[in-house]
Amino acid sequence: MNEQEFIGVSIPRIDALEKVIGKTRYSQDFWMxxxxxxxxxxxxxxxxxxxxxxxxxxxxxxxxxxxxxxxxxxxxxxxxxxxxxxxxxxxxxxxxxxxxxxxxxxxxxxxxxxxxxxxxxxxxxxxxAVFDPLEAMQPGAPQIGPSGNIAAHEWLNCGDIARGMAEADVVIEQTYHTTWIDHAPLETxxxxxxxxxxxxxxxxxxxxxxxxxxxxxxxxxxxxxxxxxxxxxxxxxxxxxxxxxxxxxxxxxxxxxxxxxxxxTSREESILAYSKRHPFIMHYTTGATREGLLTAMQVKIIADAGPFVYRSSLVCLHALMLATGPYFVPNASLDTQAIHTNNIFTSAMRAVGGPQVNFAYESQMDQLALRLEMDPLDFRRRNYLRRGQSLPNGQVIQNAALLDESAHQAWQALEQVPPVTQNPNGSQKIGRGISANFSGYGVPGNQATCTIEMERDGRVLVSLGICDLGGGQRSSVAQIVASVLQIPLSQVTLHTADTATTPFVGATAGSKTLYYSSQVANMAAEALRKRLVSVAATMLEAQEEDLLWHAGSIQVRDHSKRGVTLEAILTEAASRGLKMQEQVTFQTPREKKFESASGTGIDWLDFTFGAHAAEVAVDEETGEVTVLKYSCCHDVGRALHPQSIAGQMQGGVAQGLGFSLMEQVVIANGQIQTPSLREYLIPTSLDVPDITAIMLESGEGLGAFGNRGIGEPPAAASAGAIANAIYAAVGVRITELPITSERVFRALQQQSTLSSPAIRGVSRAPIVQERESGE
The missing domain is CATH 3.90.1170.50 (Aldehyde oxidase/xanthine dehydrogenase, a/b hammerhead)
Structure with a gap:
């Protein structure tokens, strides 16, 4: 049996059958x-x-x-x-x-x-009360927090922003808005x-x-x-x-x-009383040379925190680190603030801070390419981050950043999908857009612990505190243990998510769970394997390094065919009073965490890179947007379970399409006006096209076998791709999410009157400064 037999194979998940036949007992399915x-x-x-x-x-x-x-x-x-x-x-x-x-x-x-x-x-x-974060920042506004209305503030400067802007031949300045988003999990x-x-x-x-x-x-x-x-x-x-x-x-x-x-909770109570994704107001000023190289980026972000801090400090920090996108920007000035209001409180939602800033920086990239009369993909390729380059916080990209290949494959995938027929009256216009993103995973100084034990009958019990939300981390852990110990998957039993019996591995969040759990499970399985080999070496009177695993036994490499079965090893261990049990702890590197005061440190240990491409049809008579084709490509490091990863990618895109085109918690004077899924619209099967999910495998992730976090990145690149595709179709730039048919219709109506004032959320003429070369 090959050690890698279960790695990279989409075997049935260990909980698949019970879910399909309805045996899984969720939180609502329990009674005493x-x-x-x-x-x-x-x-x-x-x-x-x-x-x-x-x-x-x-x-x-x-x-x-x-x-x-x-x-x-x-x-x-x-x-x-x-x-x-x-x-x-x-x-x-x-x-x-x-x-x-x-x-x-x-x-x-x-x-x-x-x-x-x-x-x-x-x-x-x-x-x-105060409901507008900009008003909450003004003198005399009602004070909500114990120290005022600033819930969190993070900032970062690198290079010389004034010099960078002066070196630019084209500068695009634009403000973007996003709104409150509900998580809308199926289980309240x-x-x-x-x-x-x-x-x-x-x-x-x-x-x-x-x-x-x-x-x-x-x-x-x-x-x-x-x-x-x-x-x-x-x-x-x-x-x-x-x-x-x-x-x-x-x-x-x-x-x-x-x-x-x-x-x-009912769906209504869930929407009315629990956290939302932070609305962002993002002011971007981005400069580039006539040759298509970015020179500077200035970003100011205001987020609505609601009345309590919750995770707003982390949202500010993550948005700060992601604000420039997966691009090399030599000069940057970045500032993020979360402001207290009397709106519903906000906290973490998938890809914290990433979906909002992607909408802004990818819209900026397309506008710069347009002004420079360059192909949008070519412009991006000139500026993509590469190994050895630094982020604005000084963190050097040390592992693979396959942005060129991701963008190429995502774009080419649109060509491979058959064309979708336009409507008979010809009012639809077709456009394509591209978007890239990067998302961090792995936090300095965290740890995860796992206990593993092999019983007399060869069954292996693995205990670790994973909360599995559907991402399949439990199955991946079972795959890893079975592969390392070369036993059938059916012999691996998992005990998870019980503080009385399982050690902690940290919250299931931040695309880090598989990184932590795969590493600690791999280490535990290797430690148990070493213990088994040690007993076999004594039984065979051989050196441990001379032994190899083969078909449920351990044999000597000297071609004598001397060996001992796993069953015999366990029997011998029991007779000697040895327990085949290990507990190991995985510790992430203790890098310095980022501090705005010093401008040094990091937020994440590594990043997952990728690109998305979308083809949309825009009805010029109604403003309706239909997503015809969609492809996403990410470097997952190593695909431990390809089917699970494809599910994460497709599900992330579906959420991203909702964020881009329809989802909006409407709040008036602090009162939510969209209290159910009749008013708060999420994508259905009629709104989501077939999604082409492409996995690149650099093998350079930090997880076991080189895997990278993939839970969040696919949810954070849709807004930029959709906004750019709409512009390519009908020539209007929408700067407020969601991009509803009403907003597109109003923009189209105003398209011919360039001198009229821009309404909020629509921009036909961003502030553009052009300079002669050498000026």
Whole structure:
């Protein structure tokens, strides 16, 4: 059996059958005897003082087992993201956004729960609010954060921006806007909680982060070991479940009642009350020479954080690092700020910060190429990052950056798809666009731990804390272990995502999970293999380096055919009291993390590079945009499971198309106007064409066997490709997402009146400065 037998092969996933036949028990599919229903009372106001809460009528209702407010929390009353704990578990004296939690109820039925929530009376004093981040930055604006309205601020300068702009023959200056995006996972926030026979709180909940065990314990004033979090297979997260959702509510209700409690959100509550992708206002000024070389880029980004920090500092940092795109820019001035408002709070969503800036920098690239009368792809090729070049933070690209090949293959793939027939009246115009991106994975100084054990019958148990959201990391770990130990895949059993039995590997986020889990699983399997070889060497009276694995046995290389079976090795080990067990920890390199104050350090250890190409049809009579063809190409390092990677790429593109063309959480004065999937539109099968997914394999990723993170990159390149394709079709540049038919129609209507003022979101004439060579 070849050590690589399972690597690069799309074997059936280990959880595929149970999902197909409906046996998988997600967070909503769990019930215990005597379980209560939990629910949350939320504020209808975006900014108000709580004058009083009257919950007596609800608590006296027969069948209502608990009504809790902030005064009932036994421990810490705040929670939050990785840097700041600034979100009240339950609002006490002030509400900061519409949908903020005020009270909790546990009841014996859903009907009683709804009735009890209606009986709770809250008296409010409406306070001034601010909903525009630009207004929130002005003197005299209502102050939301404890230190003002700046939630986070990151900046970076490299080279000489003034000199770079002076050296440019063409300068394009443009402002771009994106909006709030909902994660819309198929499985809404759901979970259960109870106290086990040892008096330990158990949470069974769909999450991306087992490490919130400590925050839950702090709210209950318990030691962390008294809280156990179990994560079943998750029906989608995309960053939503990276934050705490129902964990604290479930914990408090179970703590108060000492009975099991179940909670799930409706789609409406999920949209109204939980985090969104940050809207960005991005002002880009980009310069290039007549020869098509970038000289400078100045970027200013304002993000709407909502009232709490959550992950806004990370969003600012990631956007800062990705703002120049996968291009070499010798002179850059980059500034990102997240601003507090009384809108819904924002946090991480797939490819944090990447989709927004891709829309801006790729629109800039096409506009520069147009002004220079260059082919857009040729212009990009002159400026793509290459191995040995530096990012604005000084980080040198050390591994393969196959941008040229990615762009070539993505563009050529459009030619290979048969043409789509235009509509009979000829009002459709066809255009193609290209977009490139890069996305980081792997954080300095992180670690992951894995335990592995081979039992007497040859079965291997692998324990590690992966929360699998559908990306297939569990299957990849099983493939790696089976390959290293040369055993059938059916002999590998995984224990995952249970703080009581599995060691931590970190949150499932940032395209890093496969990097960490593949490395630590590979190391654990190699350590177990070495232990087995050591016992075999003693049995065969041979040196370890003279032994080789062969068809379930270990043999001596001397052609004597002397060998010993795996079964015999395990029997010998047992007789000697040796356990075939290993626990190993993988540590990422301890590089310095980036700091704006010093302008030094890095954000990610490596990057995944790729390019997307789109062909669209634009109806000039209605502005309707139809995506006809789409291709994406990424260097995945090594495709451990090609089918899973293709699924990640196609799913990422589908989300990217929604971000580009239709998805928009509409908010008016802090109130969400799109509370269901009837109003908040996501792509369906009718909106997504067949997507050509192309995988390049440089073998230079940081993961086991050279794999690179691929969960996020495919979701972050669509907006640029779509916007550029629309311009190629009908000659209008849309600068606000989503690019709806209304926006395209209005732009087309104004196309012939170049002197009229540009409406927000549409630009026909970006600010362009042209200089003579040598000037």
């Amino acid at each position: 005897e005597g379980m209560l229903y939990g629910g949350v009372l939320r504020s209808p106001h975006a900014s108000a003082r709580i004058l009083s809460i009257h919950a007596e009528a609800a608590s006296y209702l027969p069948g209502v087992r608990a009504v809790l407010t902030a005064a009932d929390i036994p421990g810490r009353k705040w929670y939050g993201g990785p840097t700041v704990l600034d979100h009240p578990v339950l609002a006490d004296d002030r509400v900061m956004y519409s949908g903020q939690a005020i009270a909790l109820v546990a009841a014996e039925s859903r009907e009683l729960l709804k009735q009890a929530l209606r009986l709770i009376e809250v008296e409010y004093e409406i306070l001034p 926030e759901s979970g259960s909680a109870w106290f086990d026979e040892e008096g330990r709180l158990v949470l069974r909940i769909g999450t991306q982060t087992l490490e919130y065990q400590a925050q839950v314990a702090a709210v209950l004033a318990l030691p962390p070991e008294q809280v156990r979090i179990i994560c079943p297979l998750v029906g989608g997260g995309f960053g939503r479940k990276l934050d705490i959702t129902l964990e604290l509510y479930l914990a408090l209700l179970a703590w108060e009642t000492r009975l099991p409690v179940f909670m799930t």
